[in-house]
Structures are given as C-alpha cells and as structure tokens.
Amino acid sequence: MGRVKSAKRNIAFGYVGQIATAIMSFILRNIFILYLSENLLGINSTYTNVLALLNMAELGIGTALNFSLYEPVARGDREKIKSYMQLYRKCYYIIACVVAVIGLALVPFLKYLVKNPGEMTVRDMTLYYLIFLFNTVSSYFVAYKYSLINAEQKNYIQTNIITITKIFTVVFQIIVVATTKNFYLFLLTDAAIQLIQKIFVSRFLDNMYPYLREKNVAPLLKKESDEVWRKTKALVFHKVGDVARLQTDALIISSLIEVRMAGHVDNYNLIISTVSNFVNIIFNSVISSFGNLIATESKQKQFDIFKVYRFFASWIYGFSCVGFMVLLTPLIKLWLGDNWLLPSAAVYCILIDYYFKGDRIVLSNYKTAAGVFEQDKYLALIQGAVNLVISIWLVQTPLGLTGVYIGTIVSGLIANVTKPVIIYRACFDKAATEYFVDSAKYLISLLAVLFTCNFISRFVLANLTIPTWILMGVIITIVFNGVYYILYGRSNEFKYLWSKVSERFLKK
Numbered sequence: 001m002g003r004v005k006s007a008k009r010n011i012a013f014g015y016v017g018q019i020a021t022a023i024m025s026f027i028l029r030n031i032f033i034l035y036l037s038e039n040l041l042g043i044n045s046t047y048t049n050v051l052a053l054l055n056m057a058e059l060g061i062g063t064a065l066n067f068s069l070y071e072p073v074a075r076g077d078r079e080k081i082k083s084y085m086q087l088y089r090k091c092y093y094i095i096a097c098v099v100a101v102i103g104l105a106l107v108p109f110l111k112y113l114v115k116n117p118g119e120m121t122v123r124d125m126t127l128y129y130l131i132f133l134f135n136t137v138s139s140y141f142v143a144y145k146y147s148l149i150n151a152e153q154k155n156y157i158q159t160n161i162i163t164i165t166k167i168f169t170v171v172f173q174i175i176v177v178a179t180t181k182n183f184y185l186f187l188l189t190d191a192a193i194q195l196i197q198k199i200f201v202s203r204f205l206d207n208m209y210p211y212l213r214e215k216n217v218a219p220l221l222k223k224e225s226d227e228v229w230r231k232t233k234a235l236v237f238h239k240v241g242d243v244a245r246l247q248t249d250a251l252i253i254s255s256l257i258e259v260r261m262a263g264h265v266d267n268y269n270l271i272i273s274t275v276s277n278f279v280n281i282i283f284n285s286v287i288s289s290f291g292n293l294i295a296t297e298s299k300q301k302q303f304d305i306f307k308v309y310r311f312f313a314s315w316i317y318g319f320s321c322v323g324f325m326v327l328l329t330p331l332i333k334l335w336l337g338d339n340w341l342l343p344s345a346a347v348y349c350i351l352i353d354y355y356f357k358g359d360r361i362v363l364s365n366y367k368t369a370a371g372v373f374e375q376d377k378y379l380a381l382i383q384g385a386v387n388l389v390i391s392i393w394l395v396q397t398p399l400g401l402t403g404v405y406i407g408t409i410v411s412g413l414i415a416n417v418t419k420p421v422i423i424y425r426a427c428f429d430k431a432a433t434e435y436f437v438d439s440a441k442y443l444i445s446l447l448a449v450l451f452t453c454n455f456i457s458r459f460v461l462a463n464l465t466i467p468t469w470i471l472m473g474v475i476i477t478i479v480f481n482g483v484y485y486i487l488y489g490r491s492n493e494f495k496y497l498w499s500k501v502s503e504r505f506l507k508k
Helices: 002-034 038-057 061-075 078-105 107-112 122-143 148-150 156-179 181-210 224-245 250-257 259-284 287-296 299-335 344-359 361-370 381-394 401-428 433-460 466-490 492-506
Strands: none
Touching: 002 038, 002 156, 002 259, 038 122, 038 250, 038 259, 061 148, 078 107, 078 122, 078 148, 107 122, 122 181, 148 156, 148 181, 148 299, 148 466, 156 181, 156 361, 250 259, 250 381, 250 401, 259 299, 259 344, 299 344, 299 361, 299 401, 299 466, 299 492, 344 361, 344 401, 344 433, 361 401, 361 433, 401 433, 466 492
C-alpha cells in the first residue's frame, strides 16, 4: 500500500475513532460532574499526570526502535524485524518492572501532591493511585507489539482497538457512576476492561505476525544495537525535558493551588484536546509515511512534502486557535456555568501555548521519522528546567494559575526558535530563514483575523445562547478561511493540497 493511501486510511479511521471517543468522553464528564465531586475530578487529572511522569522510564527506547524498524519493513526483511522486536520486548519488560518499583516508592509522597483534598483520606488517595499504577505497568507488556503495525503504516489497527475499548469502558463507567456514585468502582471498571483489551491485543498481534514467535532469532549486529542505544541515550534527554515541561502543570496546580482547580483546568483541556486530537490525527498519521519517504526519496522531495505539511499545520492550528480564543470560555459557561470558569488571562496563555505547539508539530514529527535525536538532545532539558523554575515561581505570585502557563509558553518558544535551525541543517542541508519568515507571516495573518473575530463577537455573543454561539462559529469559519484563501490560495503548498483533495473527493 502506498504512502498516500496508507495515510488516508490512518486518517479516516483516526477521525472515526476520535468522533466516537469525543462523544463518549463528554457524556462521561457530565455524568462524573453530576454524581462525583470536584476534588475527585482533580484527583483523576493529577494522577493521570503522575503516571505520565512515570512513563518517563520508557526514556525514548520505543521511539528509537520504531525508527529502526522503518528500513527493514520497507525492505521486507523479516529476520531483521524479528531481531529488533526481540530487543524491544526485553526492554519493555524491564521498563514495566522499573515503573512498578518507582511507582510504589512514590506512595508515601502522594499527600504532598494533593492540596485541600476535602473529605478524601490518605488511604483513599493511595488506593486510587495504585489502580492507576496497575493500568500503566500492565500496558508495557503489550505496547511494544504496536511498533510493527505502525512501522508498516497500519496505525488504524491501533486506533480501532483503542476506540472500541474506549466505547466499552465509558459505557460501563457511566452505568457504574450513575448507579453507585462510587469512584473506586469507576476506576476498577476501567482497569478490568483495559486488562481484557491487553490480553486480546497480545493474542491478535501474535496471530497477525506469527513469525515473531519463532525461536530462531539472530541478535542484532553490534553496529545496529549501538545505533539504537545511541539514539536512545539522546532521547533520554528529550524524554526527561518533555515530561518536565508538558506533564508538570497539573501537579503544580494540584499541590500549590488546590486539587479542585486541577479539575477545572481539566474541563478546558478536555475540549482543547478533543479538537487538537482531530487535528493531530492528520499529522501523527503521516509519521510512518514520513519514515518511508525518508528511506526512499531524495532530500528535495522530502523538503517539498515537509513544506506542504508545515503550511497545512499553520492553517489548521491557526483556525482552531482563533476559534478557541473566541468561543472556548463561552462554551464552558454554556456547558457548566460561571463557577467552572478560569481567569481569562490563564485561558489566553493556554491557547497561546496551543498555537505554538501546533506550529512545531510537523518539525517534531519529521524529526522523529528522520531519527534526528542527538543534535538537540539538551534542548528539552533546558526547556523543562525553564518551565519548572518560571511556573513554580510565578504560581506563588498574584499571577497564580496564569503564571503556570507563562512558564509553559516561554519554555515552548525555546523550541520554536531552535528546532527549525537544527532540523533544516540536519535533514535538508538548508538555512531556516525561510521557515522563520513563513512563521511571522502566518502569525500576523492569525492576529489580524483574531482581532476581527473578537470585535464581531462583542455584538454576536452579547446575548450568549447556543444559537448565537453556533453563529459565531460559522462567522469565524468564513472569515478565517476566506482570509487565508485570499492570502495563500496561490501558493505551491495550497495548490498541492488542493490537488490531493480534488483527486480524492472531486474526481469523476
């Protein structure tokens, strides 16, 4: 199956899965808020982030090995695939044990991560956490098996499995919460279904790739294993830095403000992540296609395709960012009421970080596919340190919650400035001047549209109702896409994208 066809299939199934999980997640969140407390919502968010920190133990081994699989998969070299997968399995079994040990060692410190827990006891907090830990540790015994289907550009298989599991989980959790109002049963329901899914996935993928169960597996050549570990060592820095930058905001909020606020932020993040997941499906679905492209095509061809996806990311993330800036807080107000609103400054900071994160997503995905891990290995550590220092400092000032996200923005911008230079030099043998010129052009366009839409919203949303909210969404869609079409409709990148859309949907 060709790269474009594989990407189309991955994107199509990704959207179906995301629609299903988005609907179920919003239904579950409403049931959760209706029957359980704000503190439990905050605990759910906090522990999710604690376990994300524990996932740091993976330290990039999966990414390095996924990259290593692209070439033998492209060649159809089964023996080499078996060798890499054997190494992958051993590594992940060790990681599972490490995560379990570190996770258990954190138990005595849980009380310091939850400020103002209300009536929740330390015993409850501990048992909740142990259920989360079980889910994380058990996932490592299956996760490595997904690497091969992703390297073969069959990401849709993993997407479908996750979607089906999510639907079953949410349905049973809704029933449990509505009938028992018990958070323990809520978590145990998820754990039980996830365990059944892992057993099924393990057997399904064993049957899909029976040759992986063969005993005659040749060890990797020294230069091949050295390459994997060299990239893994570089990825250790990326992993530690990324965790310090991306997974600590909720912990800072929970421990230094209060756990209830972490739940309030999580409602905003639920909406943002639902939309961004739709967007990310497009870009994440082509990582394996990028890997195949890099393994088989010239640098000029790679650069041309990179520019197309970078342009598309700027358009899509710009559009969604403007929509969030104008419509997110009114949506929370319609959905949950004034008591769940965050300060406007904090919301703007969250969305500024969202835009710049989207601006570098193609860079990050292309870098992953190309295996460019060593050139910027210290960058993520610097970002993580900057985020922690600024966020912890500012959260204790009158800025409070807003200060947490100022730290996130500043640390993210470090990558927006440095990564283009590194990637352009390492992957394309070019200077990044054109990248920064395009970045400024896209940002100015976005700001012009944002100011226009904000001005219009003062009149349209003066009387906030569902119809006026929808009307404002339509206006943003027309204004943003109309302006961008006028500005960029004649660019080579737009023409390429339009040709692909025409081939897919408008051909006779």
